[in-house]
Amino acid sequence: MKFSNFFIPTLKDVSSDVKMKSHELMIKSGMIRQETSGIYSWLPLGYRVLKKIINKIEKIHDEGGVNQILMPTIQSSDIWKISDRYETYGKEMLRITDRNKKELLYGPTNEEMITAIGRQYIKSYKTLPRKFYHIQSKFRDEIRPRFGVMRAREFLMKDAYSFDIDEKNAEITYHDFYKLYLKIFEELNIPVIPVRAPSGEIGGNLSHEFHLIVESGESEIFIGEDVLKKKFNELSYKEVLDLKSFTDDYYKQTNFTEKLKSYKSIEIAHIFLFGTKYSSSFKFDVDSDKGKFKPFMGSYGIGVSRIPAAFIEYSNDKNGIIWPHSIAPFSIQLINLLTDDNQCLDFCDKLYIELIRNGFDVIYDDRTERPGIKFSDADLIGTPIQIIIGNSLKKNNEISIIKRKEKVEQKININEINNYLSNMLRKVI
RNA sequence: CGGGGAGUAGCGCAGCCUGGUAGCGCAUCUGUUUUGGGAACAGAGGGUCGCAGGUUCAAAUCCUGUCUCCCCGACCA
The missing domain is CATH 3.40.50.800 (Anticodon-binding domain)
Incomplete structure (x- = not known):
């Protein structure tokens, strides 16, 4: 690409409103442009970075036997009423009414929709496990969006979903995704730390987040002395569960007495094993030789559009951004x-x-x-x-x-x- | 939602308190000289001062309303 033919609207000055280094550098380098609060355009330079990340995510998911699909951004309220989240999700959900007064919403996540898809087509235990992923814009009407694309309302997420015959198999799938994520971040040259997390609103009882340690991070994680030296992708499932590495929420709600080191960090991915929460509410039955059962499900998200900002936060100097080859435009x-x-x-x-x-x-x-x-x-x-x-x-x-x-x-x-x-x-x- | 700030040229800001022809830096355009770390000089263009109403002979400036954006807290990839 010739510079003379490439649109890079660099700036010397940005508004004093811009506080975070990554936000400043993304605007100065002409990567993004704010459209309105928490909503951004990706300009050519920024979009190249995003595409590098997307390509890597796609490659490794495809290699891992995860099927790529594309679900719509707009969803019907019907499926959210089935899971009862239409009420409980609250004001973060952007609700829309169409010309026929039908209640629609801009999807904040896709558990309901994927469950509806699974329920329609997955009839036999022989076809499980199944794993799907898609990369699509999400909208969460944050109370206070901030720091550019770091906490945006519209953002790009890779979300994957899995169906298994039972908990034991679902744990294997979960661990596969755990390793898949580590591989993605390793190839992107982003040194993430997996931490145990509470499941929160999605439900279930097993969850991990993947954090990048940076001073300016909004999150806090607690990890044991030896954790930073571990080769996470070589850990067995049991070792993963025993790892002394937690989000602050999780750390507080356990009675863990051992002192751990705390770091400021940015969360860039989150995986959940939530079991039959949605397959139950959707009456999603699959036949087996032992009768009908509800598939065990998990979901796995990567904050795609947050990654460039997080990485810039981690890697910059007074002159600008310092990219690794893996995600450099x-x-x-x-x-x-x-x-x-x-x-x-x-x-x-x-x-x-x-x-x-x-x-x-x-x-x-x-x-x-x-x-x-x-x-x-x-x-x-x-x-x-x-x-x-x-x-x-x-x-x-x-x-x-x-x-x-x-x-x-x-x-x-x-x-x-x-x-x-x-x-x-x-x-x- | 509570608390605090801000909307003036493409971008960054001053002017407002104390009403009287709208300014500075960067960027843009023209010319000359420059050319290994954001050049110098000379000239030029560009703004219904967020919007609506009010006060006044006169409003960017005072008053009222309204919209938007940002910052600090609780939600989250």
Whole structure:
């Protein structure tokens, strides 16, 4: 992508209302635009980040045998009356009336709808387990939205749902999702901590949240000394349950006497095993050799649109965002400092094509701006690798490579570029 | 919902107390000189001051109402 053809409305100043670093940087870098309280547009740069995250989530769910579907944002009140949540969900539910005075709502979650789907088609125990997921906008009319997309009213969530024949099998599915989530965050380079959580409003008795530890986090978690060193995805189901790692709510409601360390954090995912709560209210019966039974269900959510903000909160400096390759909007920023010099222009054009051919996500700053602007834009939007072409190409046949995170400049002779790139390629992709 | 703040040019802000031709920085446009870390100079364009009503010779400024946004608490991915 050429910078001159890519819409990045960067800003120097944001309103003093903006308090959180990630919120500030997302607006400054032109990732998002607020439409109204708690509702945001994702601009090209931000949407690229979102799509990187979505792609990874899809890939790993698909590999895990979870079927992707797409349910609507608007739901009928009927199914919510069956589960009795139409009343209990309260004012967070955005209720809508259509022209025929039918009561609709913008879905805050989809347990009811997936249960209705399951009930219609799943008739035999032989077809279980079944796992579904979808990535769709949700709306929760928060009392006080804040911090940009971190606590928005409309937000993008990946929610998955599972049906099993009994509790024992459901626990296996739950543990599979636990590991699936760890894999997703590992591949995204987001170091999450799984913590035991109370189930709350969805119901059931087993629940974990996945938190990213950051100073400015709104949540608080309590974990044992050794927990941070654990390889969570190697834990057995029993070890998962025994892990000394809790949300503050859960910690308070247990009589746990051992002192644990507390950290501020951001919750980015949440999994529940809630059993037959919805299959019961929906009279969702499945036949087996031992008669009818109600499937055991679980639900598994990832706050997709919260992840960019959470990660920026975790990884930034005074100049801007510091992305890892896994979720960076671009991996390489190719910066031509001498746009009116034929040698540099020609070199950059060729290198740009070469980089694309090698599978890099590259943004090519071909603008006729001053160097300072190009550098500060590159730092702001946080591209992991900057390749700089300018005077040193003309004088010494050298180009510069700056890694955003380390901030060290490395000069490379143009004869060694191919070597260097193929080396880098191995690490990046 | 309780408590507190704010709506003035594309963005960030001042002006309001004490009514009298609407300002600053950034951005934009033109020109010249610059060009390895957000350039300098000269010029230009751009605002029914959130909306509605009232007071007044005169309202961004005072009064009333209203809408919106933000911040601090309880809800949540």
